[in-house]
Amino acid sequence: MHLADVKLRSLPGNPLVFVGRYWSWFFLLLIVLFFSLTGPGFFDLFNFQSIGANMAFIMLMALGQTFVIISGGVDLSTGYVMGLSAISASLAITNLPTSTPFALLILAGIVAGLISGLIAGMISGIIIARLHVPPFIVTLGMLGIARGAAFLLSGGQPVSVQTPGVGQLGNGYLLYYVPTTGFSFFHLPADLHGARARDVVQLLPYQLIVMILLVLFCAWLLSRTRFGRHTYAVGGNAEASSRAGIPVARHIFMVYVLSALFAAGAGILYVFRFTNGAADAGDPLLLDSIAAVVIGGASLFGGEGTIIGTLIGTLIIAIIQNGLVIVAVAPFWQFIAVGTVIILAVLIDQAKERITQ
Amino acid sequence: MEVTAGSSAPAGSTDVQPILQVKEMYKRFGGLVAVDRVSFEISPGEVLGLLGDNGAGKSTLIKLISGVYRPDGGSLLLDGQEVSFSSPLDARSKGIETIYQDLALCENLDASANIFLGREVRLRRLGILRELDNAYMLKEAKEVIEQLDIQIPDLRKPIRLLSGGQRQAVAIARAVYWNARLMIMDEPTAALGVPEQLKVLQLVRTLRERHIPVILISHNMQDVFAVADRVIVMRRGRKAGERMIKETDDKEIVGLMVGTDELKQAQS
Secondary structure, eight states: OTTTHHHHSOOOSOHHHHHHHHHHHHHHHHHHHHHHHHSTTTSSHHHHHHHHHHHHHHHHHHHHHHHHHHTTOOOTTHHHHHHHHHHHHHHHHHHSOTTSOHHHHHHHHHHHHHHHHHHHHHHHHHHHHHHOOOHHHHHHHHHHHHHHHHHHHHTTSOEEOOOTTHHHHHHOEEEEEETTTEEEESSOOTTOOHHHHHTOEEEEEHHHHHHHHHHHHHHHHHHHSHHHHHHHHHHHOHHHHHHTTOOHHHHHHHHHHHHHHHHHHHHHHHHHHHSEEOTTTTTTHHHHHHHHHHHTTOOTTSSOOOHHHHHHHHHHHHHHHHHHHHTTOOTTHHHHHHHHHHHHHHHHHHHHHHHHO | OOOOHHHHSOTTOTTOOOSEEEEEEEEEETTEEEEEEEEEEEOTTOEEEEEEOTTSSHHHHHHHHTTSSOOSEEEEEETTEEEOOSSHHHHHHTTEEEEOTTTTOOTTSBHHHHHTTTSOOEEEETTTEEEEOHHHHHHHHHHHHHHTTOOOSOTTSBGGGSOHHHHHHHHHHHHHHTTOSEEEEESTTTTOOHHHHHHHHHHHHHHHHTTOOEEEEOSOHHHHHHHOSEEEEEETTEEEEEEEGGGOOHHHHHHHHHTHHHHHHHHO
16 A cells, blocks of 8 residues: 555546546556466466566666656666666676685675766766756767767677576575475575476565565655655756755756666666676667656656556566567567557546646 | 834834834846835735836845845845845745745645645654655644635645645745745736635735735735735835825825826926
8 A cells, every 4th residue: 555545545536537547557457368368378477477577677777767757857878877787797796706705796796787877877967967958968978878888898798697606696586385395495405306396386586576675665765755755846846946945956966876776776687687797788678667657657747657657667568578479479569569558658648637737 | 205114014013123124225237227225124914015017126126135136235134133145045044935926836746745845844764764754744734724714625636736826825835834024925916816816815914914024016006905004116126105005095106106206296
């Protein structure tokens, strides 16, 4: 309830307004029903876990993007900031001596990834907040800069991470269930072979857990804290916010730093998941993440949006992508489907505005 | 010609100390003297109308008082102490609240969030997490809105769904909640329908009853005659005259605004 109460608080009288507000929920339900009926193996715990793990990348970037869009801006650089962070993290891990303790290697990777994201976010943030260059332009420039920097750092090639254990971190599960022996945390029981190993039930991939924790954190940050309130205020009326004593420039700066840090988080997760860093790791995710935020009801004019909405939007995109693969449609249709839904979302948003006025 | 401060206060409070004294206020922009040595004062529980044609210097005078502009000459005394404001925020922190035409509210936020905008009340969760105390802010907002006799059906609706008069009321409630000593209202009825105008004027009377003085800038003479105790007329940057509302009529005021007095004097 804590996540939903912002949206569910008051039910409007006009049924059209109701549909306008909750269409994304209905749409999600509709596509889940559709793929459950048409796609063999779609409605399945393991498929849902795999959707959850795969959508973590879009989700992370969409979380940061939600704050940016509510504040009245947009961050086009997240895809390549993610790539830059993936490269930085993987370079940090591979360039340290192999004798370095595993925990330290991982920590170095995380720190390197976050720092590169932080630098990108701070540069964008300062230029947008202090020099008043439109966010569209600044983050488009940062997209190019991060892309170039990532390719330069990696020499144009993906950085492969061979360190043992890294892949386990990105592909492991919190819980394993062996029918004969019961639950086991973090690791498979060591002495499983052949047929018995195939019966193991793997529950809660790490990525899903990281994602859920971050979604909860962002929902809290946006709806319950002063930072969240100021994000809405700045996006609603920056002039009024400034007159009310809100440090508007500092807030806008923070929002872009937050977005870049989330993109960096996605990059680090990418390294653990795929055991390599690629400069274009996040290229297709930028549009998906912006689409998720917009489908979730955020206004590109600022001031409107919720984390639960962004979660719904991300689920819609992830399920369309997953479902279309399962029903064996040519993968390129995914782009068309997601593109259609994003335009649909904005159309519905505009119609909603007209009704409420 | 000018009325003294003592007699300008409302009946029964003749010995009240003025909250704001404006002395010989002077401001020029390049060669243009926008405000030319204007003096006046205002006491608790008083509504002062500020009238004048476009370009008469009303807005500039108000901006000098509310910290938007720095004066080139003259002085401001708040509670008898000389003050100078470095910014509108500074003026507000000293109790001078200005309600502008464009309202300075966030229309996507609700009334309570707007009243506490930039001054949100927080509580601690688990010792370290600080979050908004929405229940407290809503309660306080409800209280101040009730005190001001304002009808807002749902305080949790974004205020863009409220009427113009209700939004005006939210802006005023915010100022009252944060202990405004003096309220400056710039054309508060300009964009409103007639029933809404009446509500805003009623709100001005409520403020007077609460001993918060109001400076009311308006084009609309009916508004000023309806609620003001005293009126200052400006023309070409100067104070053309100051009258008690009870002792004047619209003809005289119009005369001061367009300068027929001077014309007559010149002719005679």
